[in-house]
Amino acid sequence: MAPKSKPTIIDVARVAGVSVTTVSRVLNGGKYVSPDKLVAVQEAFDKLDYQPNLHARSLAGERAYMIGLLFDDPRGDYLSGMQRGTLLAGQKAGYHVLVELLGRTGTLAQMKRLISRVRLSGVILTPPVCDHTSLLNTLVRHNIPAVRISPSSDFPGIPSVKIDDYAAATEMTRHLITLGHRKIGFIIGDLEHADARERQRAFNDALAKAGVEARPEWVAEGGYQFSGGLTAARKILSQPDRPTAIFASNDDMAAAVIAVADEMGLRVPTDLSVTGFDDTSLASAVSPALTTIRQPVEQMAMKAVEILLERISGEKPEIETPVMMGTKFVRRGSTGPAPK
Amino acid sequence: MAPKSKPTIIDVARVAGVSVTTVSRVLNGGKYVSPDKLVAVQEAFDKLDYQPNLHARSLAGERAYMIGLLFDDPRGDYLSGMQRGTLLAGQKAGYHVLVELLGRTGTLAQMKRLISRVRLSGVILTPPVCDHTSLLNTLVRHNIPAVRISPSSDFPGIPSVKIDDYAAATEMTRHLITLGHRKIGFIIGDLEHADARERQRAFNDALAKAGVEARPEWVAEGGYQFSGGLTAARKILSQPDRPTAIFASNDDMAAAVIAVADEMGLRVPTDLSVTGFDDTSLASAVSPALTTIRQPVEQMAMKAVEILLERISGEKPEIETPVMMGTKFVRRGSTGPAPK
DNA sequence: ACATTCCCTGAAAGCGTTTTCATATGACGG
DNA sequence: CCGTCATATGAAAACGCTTTCAGGGAATGT
Numbered sequence: 001m002a003p004k005s006k007p008t009i010i011d012v013a014r015v016a017g018v019s020v021t022t023v024s025r026v027l028n029g030g031k032y033v034s035p036d037k038l039v040a041v042q043e044a045f046d047k048l049d050y051q052p053n054l055h056a057r058s059l060a061g062e063r064a065y066m067i068g069l070l071f072d073d074p075r076g077d078y079l080s081g082m083q084r085g086t087l088l089a090g091q092k093a094g095y096h097v098l099v100e101l102l103g104r105t106g107t108l109a110q111m112k113r114l115i116s117r118v119r120l121s122g123v124i125l126t127p128p129v130c131d132h133t134s135l136l137n138t139l140v141r142h143n144i145p146a147v148r149i150s151p152s153s154d155f156p157g158i159p160s161v162k163i164d165d166y167a168a169a170t171e172m173t174r175h176l177i178t179l180g181h182r183k184i185g186f187i188i189g190d191l192e193h194a195d196a197r198e199r200q201r202a203f204n205d206a207l208a209k210a211g212v213e214a215r216p217e218w219v220a221e222g223g224y225q226f227s228g229g230l231t232a233a234r235k236i237l238s239q240p241d242r243p244t245a246i247f248a249s250n251d252d253m254a255a256a257v258i259a260v261a262d263e264m265g266l267r268v269p270t271d272l273s274v275t276g277f278d279d280t281s282l283a284s285a286v287s288p289a290l291t292t293i294r295q296p297v298e299q300m301a302m303k304a305v306e307i308l309l310e311r312i313s314g315e316k317p318e319i320e321t322p323v324m325m326g327t328k329f330v331r332r333g334s335t336g337p338a339p340k
Numbered sequence: 341m342a343p344k345s346k347p348t349i350i351d352v353a354r355v356a357g358v359s360v361t362t363v364s365r366v367l368n369g370g371k372y373v374s375p376d377k378l379v380a381v382q383e384a385f386d387k388l389d390y391q392p393n394l395h396a397r398s399l400a401g402e403r404a405y406m407i408g409l410l411f412d413d414p415r416g417d418y419l420s421g422m423q424r425g426t427l428l429a430g431q432k433a434g435y436h437v438l439v440e441l442l443g444r445t446g447t448l449a450q451m452k453r454l455i456s457r458v459r460l461s462g463v464i465l466t467p468p469v470c471d472h473t474s475l476l477n478t479l480v481r482h483n484i485p486a487v488r489i490s491p492s493s494d495f496p497g498i499p500s501v502k503i504d505d506y507a508a509a510t511e512m513t514r515h516l517i518t519l520g521h522r523k524i525g526f527i528i529g530d531l532e533h534a535d536a537r538e539r540q541r542a543f544n545d546a547l548a549k550a551g552v553e554a555r556p557e558w559v560a561e562g563g564y565q566f567s568g569g570l571t572a573a574r575k576i577l578s579q580p581d582r583p584t585a586i587f588a589s590n591d592d593m594a595a596a597v598i599a600v601a602d603e604m605g606l607r608v609p610t611d612l613s614v615t616g617f618d619d620t621s622l623a624s625a626v627s628p629a630l631t632t633i634r635q636p637v638e639q640m641a642m643k644a645v646e647i648l649l650e651r652i653s654g655e656k657p658e659i660e661t662p663v664m665m666g667t668k669f670v671r672r673g674s675t676g677p678a679p680k
Numbered sequence: 681a682c683a684t685t686c687c688c689t690g691a692a693a694g695c696g697t698t699t700t701c702a703t704a705t706g707a708c709g710g
Numbered sequence: 711c712c713g714t715c716a717t718a719t720g721a722a723a724a725c726g727c728t729t730t731c732a733g734g735g736a737a738t739g740t
Contacts, residue, residue, distance in 0.1 A: 006456045008726055019690040024728060032688055051456040055395040056726035059695045063728090069439075073424065076621075080420040084413065087441045096458060099409075099439050101427045116346045116391040118436060226625050252625060259627035281416075285566050285592060285622055287599035348696055359720040364698060372718055396696035399725045403698090 007048040016044035027052055054096065058119045067308065068114070068123035069099045070130075077280035078297055079126055082149060085301025086124055093309055095121065102129050111135055115142055122146060122308045124301065127193070130160070145311035147304040151322075152194035159311070160322045161304045165195045168293045168327040169202035172247060172275055175291070175329065177210050180338035181245040181273060185218035185236045187229060187257070189249035196224070199249050199277065218243045222253040229256025237264060237272075244272060244338045251276035251283045254290050258334065269336030279330055288333030300325050347388040356384035367392055394436065398459045407648065408454070408463040409439045410470075417620035418637060419466055422489060425641025426464055433649055435461065442469050451475055455482055462486060462648045464641065467533070470500070485651035487644040491662075492534035499651070500662045501644045505535045508633045508667040509542035512587060512615055515631070515669065517550050520678035521585040521613060525558035525576045527569060527597070529589035536564070539589050539617065558583045562593040569596025577604060577612075584612060584678045591616035591623045594630050598674065609676030619670055628673030636665050 009027075013020045018037050025033050026041040033041075044050070058064045069086050071079060083099070090097050098118065102110050107129065114120075115138075122145035129135065130148035136155050139146045148160035176184055186203050189196030207214045217239055220232035229248060233256055236246065248254035254276030258268055266272045268288055276283050279294035303323060349367075353360045358377050365373050366381040373381075384390070398404045409426050411419060423439070430437045438458065442450050447469065454460075455478075462485035469475065470488035476495050479486045488500035516524055526543050529536030547554045557579055560572035569588060573596055576586065588594035594616030598608055606612045608628055616623050619634035643663060 010726080020727080021690055021692095021729085022688085025689090028728080034688065037688085049456075051453055053399070053456075053726055054458045055398040056695090057728075058395040059393070059399055059697085060726075060728040061695085066438075071427075074414075074427070075417065075420040075424055077415065080415045080423075083420075083423075083439070084415055084441070087411075087414070087439060091441060096454075097439050098406075099423070099427060099437050101424070101431060113391055114436075116389075116393075118394040226621075255625040255627075259625075259629075262627045281566075282622060282625055285595040285599075286626060287595075287602040289599075350696080360697085361699085361720055361722095362718085365719090368698080372716095374718060377718085393696055396725090397698075399727085400696075400698040401725085 007050045011048055012044045012050050015048060016040040064119040064121040066096045066098055066120055068120040069097050070102055070123055070125050072102060072129050081297035082126055082301040085298035086305055089302040089305035107132055108134050108138060111138055120144060121312050124304050145308055147308045149300055149304050159307050159319050161300045162322045163295055163327050164324050165198035166202040169199040170206050171329050172293060173203050173206035176245045177212060179335060182212055183243040185243035185246040187232045187248040187253050188221045189224040196249055203247060224250050226252040226256045229253030230260060233257040233260035247275050249277055251278045251280045251290055251292055255282055255286045258286055269334055271339060273335040275335055291332045291335040292330050294328040294330050296325050347390045351388055352384045352390050355388060356380040404459040404461040406436045406438055406460055408460040409437050410463055410465050411441055412469050421637035422466055422641040425638035426645055429642040429645035447472055448474050448478060451478055460484060461652050464644050485648055487648045489640055489644050499647050499659045501640050502662045503635055503667050504664050505538035506542040509539040510546045511669050512633060513543050513546035516585045517552060519675060522552055523583040525583035525586040527560055527562045527572045527588040527593045529564040536589055543587060564590050566592040566596050569593030570600060573597040573600035587615050589617055591618050591620045591630055591632055595622055595626045598626055609674055611679060613675040615675055631672045631675040632670050634668040634670050640665050
């Protein structure tokens with residue numbers, strides 16, 4: 001069977017016995033359409049199995065029904081989870097998602113090229129591109145609605161969704177203290193990211209508040225990478241007086257700590273407790289599985305889309321403070337009571 | 341500064357002193373355009389910083405400059421790597437990428453809706469949607485170029501890119517045999533997937549060829565999941581006479597084997613060698629790191645895009661046999677000599 | 681009764697491209 | 711010197727929608 005050419009709005013109009021204008025009105029909310037014609041048009045939609053053409057709509061109107069999802073790199077549990085959330089939420093609202101990679105260099109030029117080539121209803125910005133200031137400025141200047149997920153810095157005029165890193169890291173630190181640990185190490189994430197700084201601040205504050213000593217030689221930077229975590233863990237664990245627990249700022253680095261402990265013949269959690277952060281799939285695949293903090297990655301993205309759609313539809317509640325999403329402490333096998 | 345409205349092809353035509361037709365011709369390959377006008381138009385492009393509007397092009401012409409990337413679920417190293425490859429290759433060719441989630445149910449309806457809403461130059465199909473037969477039929481019927489990545493089954497008329505699972509699994513099995521293992525277990529992937537069956541077949545053949553006994557009680561199914569791997573590993577390792585090595589059909593299940601070994605006090609690789617497959621990020625994060633097979637995931641996607649673009653531009657070399665990409669054996673710490 | 685408003689309705693003018701179609705020019709073979 | 715052909719060029723007609731504009735009728739106010 002020949003792929004019968006797709007029905008257009010004109011066909012619908014003919015079948016429904018109305019003008020294309022009326023059909024268009026039905027398509028866009030049905031305001032100023034009498035009930036009987038409304039029904040007639042909808043019947044025609046069904047009968048013809050009509051789907052409006054996105055390109056024509058974008059060309060002719062204001063709306064685009066397409067949201068841009070901007071990445072530096074889509075790999076990794078964290079980011080692909082965000083993608084899934086975006087896709088799910090966007091799909092539900094009848095939007096399509098255009099994914100674009102914004103390389104390390106020439107980001108701005110790429111963005112400009114993108115928005116002059118395709119009309120986007122709005123964009124979702126994932127880390128780290130959500131912190132590219134001139135990119136954000138460009139978006140504002142072109143009046144393109146945007147929402148940032150887990151941004152590091154503040155930026156007026158663009159809403160954002162994030163988690164409360166401070167609270168979560170506080171909870172995690174308290175967990176270790178409650179288990180009896182008094183010698184606790186810490187592996188810092190990528191200091192470029194505000195969340196890395198927040199987690200560290202919470203750690204320090206929690207120690208101080210509990211009257212637990214914080215030793216600088218038990219702190220090292222791992223850049224959120226497994227490899228960096230390896231180096232950091234080796235540095236910390238090779239101290240003559242070593243900690244009985246290490247709080248790594250993310251799961252990858254926590255896995256690295258476990259690897260190093262293994263290397264050195266330390267048993268986890270008997271000799272050393274280890275904690276992660278994020279609850280990526282790695283957290284449960286490693287043995288022992290990581291005690292960690294679960295981020296509601298997909299929900300964050302869905303929330304971001306929700307906010308974006310509000311912005312698009314003109315309702316601008318002008319939320320300037322980031323929307324905070326709740327995290328969940330997940331206890332697994334990598335933490336245990338402090339050794340005597 | 342006000343966001344000066346984007347230049348159109350008309351502006352370019354005026355600046356270059358030619359007709360829009362000529363500008364359009366330059367945009368589409370510059371055939372039948374005299375050298376001087378060609379230069380004039382290109383200068384106008386630069387001067388105005390012109391970018392052609394995608395929606396208008398799609399609406400008016402045959403081409404769409406947009407490729408669809410179809411997922412069941414974009415999460416996981418494997419799939420997000422494919423996405424990156426697609427994005428990279430697409431971007432380089434000036435194409436944009438629309439990502440769509442095709443749920444478990446209603447896939448076909450979703451696809452039909454998609455293609456009647458937006459014009460796609462072609463689509464890339466990732467597993468498992470690349471095996472959805474009626475979806476493939478629809479694509480063919482609508483004459484939409486497509487390429488499948490790592491499909492399980494054959495489908496005439498749609499090219500595909502995959503790895504040689506049989507050869508890779510053979511190499512892996514030989515590796516274990518060479519290390520002296522004679523009691524080798526195997527964890528099967530998801531039998532729905534042809535690759536799972538291929539890997540098992542290679543394993544069996546390699547054992548047979550080497551005259552090594554294959555014991556059914558050392559084989560279990562793990563469904564390519566960590567959790568399934570856990571169950572499978574427990575079943576195999578709880579045998580009174582247990583194997584000295586286990587070949588898991590992917591990294592997730594291999595990590596599960598390590599977890600179970602840990603549980604049972606078996607040292608890897610001293611007491612038990614473990615191998616994975618895929619070389620996802622998990623493979624190096626686990627300790628000991630996994631001996632595994634690296635799949636060139638990104639390159640596969642890039643190759644798929646390349647083939648797709650050839651199809652789109654009309655060159656139809658009509659490749660019916662899948663394009664095979666090379667894998668790489670990666671030796672890490674999880675395998676060692678068989679215990680005495 | 682008459683203006684004023686509000687709800688419907690459709691004709692027609694875009695939106696920014698690509699694609700015919702028509703025409704012009706120069707080159708070429710006989 | 712005349713058809714034929716390949717190369718250049720632009721005017722104008724799509725492509726499938728949204729939006730503006732200009733009524734027409736019914737309801738409301740005076």
